[in-house]
Amino acid sequence: MIYPHNFEQKIGFDQIRQLLKDKCLSTLGEERVAEMAFSDQFDEVQERLNQVTEFIRIIQEEDNFPAQYFFDVRPSLKRIRVEGMYLDEQELFDLRRSLETIRDIVRFLNKNEEEEEDTPYPSLKKLAGDIAVFPQLISKIDSILDKYGKIKDNASPGLSKIRRELNSTMSSISRSLNSILRSAQSEGYVDKDVTPTMRDGRLVIPVAPGLKRKIKGIVHDESASGKTVFIEPAEVVDANNRIRELEGEERREIIRILTAFTETVRPSIPEILQSYEFLAEIDFIRAKSHFAIQTNSIKPALENKQLLDWTMAVHPLLQLALAKQGKKVVPLDMELNNEQRILIISGPNAGGKSVCLKTVGLLQYMLQSGMLIPLHERSHAGMFGSIFIDIGDEQSIEDDLSTYSSHLTNMKIMIKNCNERSLILIDEFGGGTEPQIGGAIAEAVLKRYNDKKTYGVITTHYQNLKHYAEDHEGVVNGAMLYDRHLMQPLFQLQIGNPGSSFAVEIARKIGLPEDVIADASEIVGSEYINADKYLQDIVRDKRYWEGKRQTIRQREKHMETTIARYEEEIEELRKSRKEIIRQAKEEAERILQDSNAKIENTIRTIKETQADKEKTRQARQELSDFRQAMEDKATQELDEKITRKMQKLQEKQNRKKDKKQNTATKTPVATPKVDTIIVGSIVKLKGQTSVGEVLEISGKNAIVAFGSIKTTVKLDRLERSNATPVKKESVKSTFVSSETHDQMYEKKLNFKQDLDVRGMRGDEAIQAVTYFVDDAILVGMDRVRILHGTGTGILRTIIRQYLQTVPGVKHAADEHVQFGGAGITVVDLA
Template sequence: MIYPQNFEQKIGFDKVRQLVKEKCLSSLGTERTDEMSFLFDYDSIKKLLYQTNEFVRILDEDDEFPVNYFFDVRPALKRIRVEGTYLTEQELFDLRRSLETIQAIVRFFKNNKEGDEEPIYPYLSELAGDVAVFPQLISRIDSILDKFGRVKDNASAELAHIRNSISSTLSGISRNLNSILRVAQSEGFVDKDVTPTMRDGRLVIPVAPSFKRKIKGIVHDESASGKTVFIEPAEVVEANNRVRELESEERREIIRILSDFAGLLRPEADKIICSYEFMAEIDFIRAKALFAKETNSTLPVFENCRQIDWFHAIHPLLFLSLQKQQKQVIPLDISLDDKNRILLISGPNAGGKSVCLKTVGLLQYMLQSGLLIPVYDNSRTGIFRDIFIDIGDEQSIENDLSTYSSHLTNMKYFVRNCNDSSILLIDEFGGGTEPQIGGAIAEALLDRFNRRKSYGVITTHYHNLKHFAEDTDGIINGAMLYDRHLMQPLFKLSIGNPGSSFAIEIARKIGLPEDVISDASQKVGSDYIDMDKYLQDIVRDKRYWESKRQGIRQKEKKLEEITERYENDIKALEKQRKEWILQAKSQAEHILSEANARIENTIRQIKEAQAEKEKTREIRRQLDEFKNSVGSEQIITTDDKITRKIQKIKEREEKKKQQSKHKEKKIFKPEVIEIGDAVRLKGQTSVGEVIAVDDKEVQVAFGMIKSTVKAERLEKVSRNQIKRENNTKATFVSSQTTEHMREKQLNFRQELDVRGMRADEALQAVTYFIDDAIQVNSSRVRILHGTGTGALRQAIRQYLHTLPGIRSFRDEHVQFGGAGITIVELD
């Protein structure tokens, strides 16, 4: 229920309707805009809001949506329901192009699917689901009309014959005229640059009036100046008559073709009109989406309850007006719920109270008419069955009503009809009469509204109403802020305390004599002045602490940014340090490898020299030179090793001499190898088990690999070596794996941002994130998913219920993100 009848005009919705209408492509959409009205069915409103929101996404993300040829051919389709009627060529051309647009729109929504999943735009796809398209009719029209909308020559055999006849006849007329014209030009009757022209559908020759008797024929016209007459020579009159007859036949044949097509179209007319209704709906939704983008409107959380919890709400018309002036509109934060249903706003005149009230009325009306509203998307909105408004001067000479009588008439209607589904918007409550009795009546009415559990936004200057709101559950005070130092309104709403009217300050600013102000102050008494002063102090203190809190928030944000930057710098330094260590290790290993190679080479040369003194001295000198060039401790400490090696070589040579004397006497007895023995290849370390013996060949199992080798290539070992080798393999952890885990711990971030992802992408990211958190032994992590519609938050939390290793999860503190962030506690 809307009250009064001119509600839309009072809150400015008529201007919003006009702005939406201007964005429609055709009369199809403007009709829908005119039909736009206040709804109170939750499902219907939700569908309209989501359709518009999806089209905003199309405008932002998809440039391929077809928007050409939105023609309204419904009147013509309704006309051809009568036998014998037909569409004109232009109407048929418009029908063909608009049917193609409908087909393209339906195809667009059918193709916008992610594989076999749900469509990307579910609400709009549902709207396009049952819409009929007519490709056969389009093909049939293409056989009749060319690309310019004219009937083709080959639309029928008769039409082709007629047009050929017209063409040949006109060619004959043109030849005759040119022949007559050349003779006239040679005789001087006609100027040399004159050519045949067309008058009243007949080819004629322009001639000067003085020579019109020289050419036999019919004078059809003369120029405006009278200096030229247009003569149809007698030789071509008959031919021109024939052209006229052929043109009439052509027109009759075209009408016959169009009538035949109308006969095919007539049975489908109702279905086609239904498809045009779909096009009208798309045109209307597109216009609403364009208006939403123009006013920065969004889809807030919409719930089937009575509530207003808006953040950064703005009046769209005021926003557009100030935008042209390159000014900023002051946003509004307002909340009405079960505990505080009625907001009583006080404050100075011209401080924005009425704008606040109209903003609430307009945005709620827009929302329940299917329009997105300019608020932050984390705002929460509800639905009201009734909206009542009392604003402005309603005096009526015809009905003999004063302003106050008009207000009381509205209050009578409100009291009789308001309930817990109503929202009341009342400006200057109780004004228009003697303050004492006016305030008393207003307080009594406010009490009735509160008992009825109604919601409302009410503006007033009466102190008794401020006291009543302070002491009554269900009603809360609000104030429009005012800068006492600059003596100007701030147009900001503060909920929780009443506001001062700043009457004395404003009077002093205007320049009212100080003695008048002093007398007025004495008349109202010190109590009133003190109370007004206290209110001003409260407002001032609240502004001070609000600015302090805002400053703290900014400093905290800056501190977080600095901390994050330092953490990134530390990580970069740590990474660089690791790179330097790895580089140093690599260089050290290279030097060590080169030194070991030089040592081994020195030992080999000494061995080959058989410890000859001169050769050994030369080799030692070369090693000393390398030692001095490298400066390695490793090499310095190898002198003793080389000396010992020389001694061992001498001892080995002596031993070989002793053994050579007894070589002939020594008999080699190979070891007997049996099944189950532990063996290994001579010179190798891998140990295997004998599983078969065949003469001189033995089959050995080295782990999972079986191999057949000759017996003399094997040597027996203890079976305990097999167990030690297996245990060593089972318990070995590579240094590379350890380093990888250390790197993961250093680089792990305890926060994951999935805003803007689809549900399946977000769940995959959460899976990897939780796995990494468990690996690095993190105890708490944060997941940023935003508020939006709440679908992504719900999907993530349902998934977290299924994961092991999670102790609990909850919303972040409201100061740090609230429901837009989930805190996860890990075991």
């Protein structure tokens, strides 16, 4: 139930209807807009909202949705139900094009069936259902009409014959006229630049009035100025008469063709009309979708219970009006639930109480009429069985009703019909009569609403209603905030405390004499003035601490995000360390296997040469030292890789510190000075007996040849030796894993420079972008693209915020408008 009869006008929904009609492509959709109605059926509303949500995705993500020909041919189809009636050429052309659009839309919505994939638009596909598309009818029309909507010459053998004779006769007349005209021009009867023209469907020659007798024929017309007459020469009169006959035959043959075609269409008219109902529904959904995009509307989380949990709700009409002035609407946070069903809003006049009331009524009505509404995506909405509103001056001279009588009538109807599924909206509750009794009646009525567990939003100035809200469960106070210093309303709703009317402050602002204000304060009493002042202070303090709490929440969220990012980096580092260790062990194992082979060869050589025990012991010792050197080298390379990784992480953290920390002076690390070891020195590892020769010194590292093996060793791990190194044939060795090299090469070949995160949640998208950017940097890409769509812009914002924290990202911006615009972020990498 919706009350009163002009409910839509009171909340502004009639203007919404007109805006929707303006967005329709045809009268098909306009009729659906006019028929749009409030529904209290949860499944029906859910399905309508899903249809609009899916169509918005089509608008934003698809380029080939067929929306070119939305013609309403229903009146013509209903007319030809009568025997003998037929569709004319234009009606037939409109039928053909609109049937083609219906066919293409059904095909578009069912396009994934052939691929055996789930459709991305299940609600719209369900709407398409078993809609007939009439391909044979379209082919039949194509055999009759050309691409411009005219009857083809070969539409029938008779028409083809008539048009051939018509063209032949026209050509004959044209030749005769040109011959007569040239003769008349040579004799000076007609000007040189004159050509044959058409008058009353007959070809004639323009001649000056004084020379009209020089050419035998019939005068058909003269110009408006009288300076030219149009003569049909006698030689072409019969041919022109034949033209008239052929044109009549052509019209009759066309009518015969159209009538015959209409006879074939007539049995299918009910099915065709059903297809046009589908086209009307698509036009209606399309209009709602474009309106939702214009007003940044979404589908909130819909629940099948009585609930209002709205964040950043906006009045769409006010939003559009202020947008033209370059202004923005102050969003509304509203919450009604089982614990606080009725909200009593108080505050100063012109502070936004009525706008708040209308916003609640309009958005809830839009939602249950199948429209998306402008609020934040984390909002929740419920369903109401009936909505009542009492707003404005309902004074009626005819019915002899005063304003207060009208309000009392509305109260009576609401008390009688409201229940626990009702939403009541009352402006200036109890107003219009003497305040004391008006407030008392309003409180008594409010008690009945609360007893019936009705939901509602009520505005008032009465103190007793504020006290009632404080003392009774189910009712809660709310205040429209006011800036006491600037003396202007903030248009913000705050639930929890009653609002002040700021009567004294407003009176002082507009310049009412101080003595008048003082007298008024004395009349009402200091207790009332002080209570109002304390109430203002409470509201001000609550605003202050609410702001502080919001700031703390933001900082906590930022801190949690930072901690999560660092934990992720640490986990990544741990995985990298494991991977490096694994690769290093594999490489070391391969080297050691080669070394063991050399060891076996050495032992075999010793046995074959029957060397003495001392030489055998010495050879084994050298091999043992060599093996130890290889293990030390593998350990050293592992430590260096991990150190480099830690340094990169430390540099990443340092870049996020302030400039003072970045400019802090770092203490240089002293390089140990090893003067005793030079190129050519005979050295050994400290604590080992194997000796080698220094081949090269680079900084604090030296390349040492231990027999046939060359290795890099830190200088501080070496000491000079007097022993002579064993000279052996040089053997090349490498410590680069060919497996790792192949993996990197394959990764670079298979890397794709585009990432599509459309449809993902925020956390999923960030995780995907993190891996994607890391891989791009790893394989050396200069530029990549991230496809996130436009939508509400939230996905684009959080991705951009994340990219600002990535050190390897030089720049991130929108793609060129021709290639996707704001729906794609282009990332340049360092």
